Amino acid sequence: MTNSRIAEVLYDSETMLRLVDSELDELRDDSREPGLRGNNIGVLLAAMQRATGEIAQVLCTLHTSREALQGVTLQEIHDSATKLGEVCTATELAATRMMDGLERAHALVDELDELGSSDLDSSELCGDRTNEAATIRARIRDELFAVMGSLQFQDITAQQLGHVSQMLRDIECRLQAISSLLSGGHADEAIMASNQLPTFSESASTKNSFERQATADALFWGDHSARVSS
Amino acid sequence: MRFLVVDDSATMRRIVVNSLQRVGFSDVVEASDGAEALEKLASVDFVITDWNMPKVSGAELTRAIRSCDETKQMPLIMVTARSVRDDILTAMEAGVDSYVVKPFTPQVLREKIDAVLATRVA
Numbered sequence: 001m002t003n004s005r006i007a008e009v010l011y012d013s014e015t016m017l018r019l020v021d022s023e024l025d026e027l028r029d030d031s032r033e034p035g036l037r038g039n040n041i042g043v044l045l046a047a048m049q050r051a052t053g054e055i056a057q058v059l060c061t062l063h064t065s066r067e068a069l070q071g072v073t074l075q076e077i078h079d080s081a082t083k084l085g086e087v088c089t090a091t092e093l094a095a096t097r098m099m100d101g102l103e104r105a106h107a108l109v110d111e112l113d114e115l116g117s118s119d120l121d122s123s124e125l126c127g128d129r130t131n132e133a134a135t136i137r138a139r140i141r142d143e144l145f146a147v148m149g150s151l152q153f154q155d156i157t158a159q160q161l162g163h164v165s166q167m168l169r170d171i172e173c174r175l176q177a178i179s180s181l182l183s184g185g186h187a188d189e190a191i192m193a194s195n196q197l198p199t200f201s202e203s204a205s206t207k208n209s210f211e212r213q214a215t216a217d218a219l220f221w222g223d224h225s226a227r228v229s230s
Numbered sequence: 231m232r233f234l235v236v237d238d239s240a241t242m243r244r245i246v247v248n249s250l251q252r253v254g255f256s257d258v259v260e261a262s263d264g265a266e267a268l269e270k271l272a273s274v275d276f277v278i279t280d281w282n283m284p285k286v287s288g289a290e291l292t293r294a295i296r297s298c299d300e301t302k303q304m305p306l307i308m309v310t311a312r313s314v315r316d317d318i319l320t321a322m323e324a325g326v327d328s329y330v331v332k333p334f335t336p337q338v339l340r341e342k343i344d345a346v347l348a349t350r351v352a
Contacts, residue, residue, distance in 0.1 A: 145336070148248055152333035155242045156311050159282065199238065199282040204311035209333050212313035216329040219318045221345070 016058045023051050073174060076167045083164045087157045090206040094153035101150070105143040108136050153206055162200030232257040236267040236291065237280040237309075242332075246278060246309060246339075253340035264291035271301050276343070281310035281321070289324045296325035305346045309334065 027047050115133055205212075233255055237243045240262070247258050259274060261267035264286025267279065277295065281288035288308055295301045308321050309330040321329055327349070328342040 145248070145252060148245060149333065149335060151241055152245055155237075155239045156332060158239065159311055199284055199287070201282050201310065201312040201317075203314045203317070204332075205313075206333055209331060212331045213334070213338060215315065216313060216318050216331055219315065220322065220329050 013058050013061050016054050016061075020051050020054045020058070023047055023054075069174065073171055076171050080164045080167045083160050083167075086205065086207075087160050087164075090153050090157050090160075093206065094150045097150045098147045101143045101147040105140050105147075108140045108143065112136050112140075156204045156206050159200035159204035163202055163204070166200070231255060231275045232259065232273065234259050234261060234267060234270055234274040234277045235279075236261045236264065236277065236283070236288065238262050238283040239280070242280065242309075249334075249336040249339050250278075252336040253343075255343075264288065264294070267291055268294060271295065271304070275305070276346075277304055277306040278309055278339075279306065281308055281312050281317075289320060292321070292324040292326050303350075305343075305350060307339075307342050307346060309339070 112133060115129055115136070118129075233250055235243050235246045235250070235258055237246065237260075243260050243262070247260065250256070250258055259270055261270055263283045264279070267277070268286065268291065271277070277291075279288040279291055286294070288310065292306055292308070295304050295306060305327055306325070307328045307330060308326045309332060310317075310321075311332045312318075312321075313331045318329055327346040330339055330342055
């Protein structure tokens with residue numbers, strides 16, 4: 001529900017309550033006039049029925065708006081919790097990958113050490129060892145580079161946290177708006193605060209990167225040839 | 231060939247720069263957002279940009295590059311965490327030559343660079 005809609009609903013509700021209040025005042029004033037006592041029970045009854053209907057309408061409106069607010073806010077809290085769960089998983093996964101890679105690199109360094117400490121019996125063996133050492137060094141580089149690649153989780157989780165931050169700010173703004181409206185104030189400050197947000201992508205994820213790349217490739221290269229040739 | 235890597239995340243810039251070096255491109259300059267990238271365009275041959283950035287986004291940077299006679303043919307790849315269909319289509323409309331979804335590998339980056347350069351030669 002937008003802030004303007006909340007204001008509209010609350011304005012309508014307040015107007016109806018004022019009408020009910022006015023009707024009740026009228027009834028009270030009428031009841032003090034001797035001429036109206038006793039002979040206008042029917043009028044009083046009708047007025048009370050009307051008042052009851054209006055109160056029911058106000059309650060219904062408030063109920064609807066409460067449900068809408070509750071629905072949106074609960075969904076945002078649920079989405080925030082889901083995103084935070086993804087951040088935890090991505091962080092854990094990246095840390096595990098990096099640790100695995102570093103352990104493998106460490107083992108490769110041990111292999112290099114062993115290779116360096118063994119005695120040489122012939123020039124042929126020396127050549128073999130040089131080749132083996134080069135292979136191990138290349139594998140170490142691969143492992144270290146894979147560790148570096150795993151660090152991309154930082155950018156992605158930062159965006160996921162940015163998304164959570166925005167949802168929390170939205171909830172805060174909505175609550176501030178309701179609070180301001182109920183106390184007769186304005187929601188401008190809350191709305192202004194919601195504009196100062198970090199940059200992020202809602203779809204940022206460390207999951208299914210191959211599938212997502214394939215989707216991009218299908219869209220891009222499927223159409224790219226036509227675009228280049230046009 | 232000189233590359234311009236544009237990303238507001240310093241970590242991501244380092245990862246992209248190292249990935250480029252890994253696949254054989256060592257001449258790289260960096261920019262932390264689209265506005266800074268626009269100032270460095272004259273000295274580069276290929277742009278690799280993130281999408282979500284403060285001041286000037288990757289999509290805005292692409293449109294700016296494509297709207298200028300001096301730079302409209304500049305090869306440009308978007309490297310981004312955005313991967314929903316509408317985002318990819320928006321990038322295409324902006325004029326991006328290819329699209330790499332984060333997290334990526336140096337091999338994927340190389341593949342896209344080669345493909346873009348091949349279209350330029352053709």
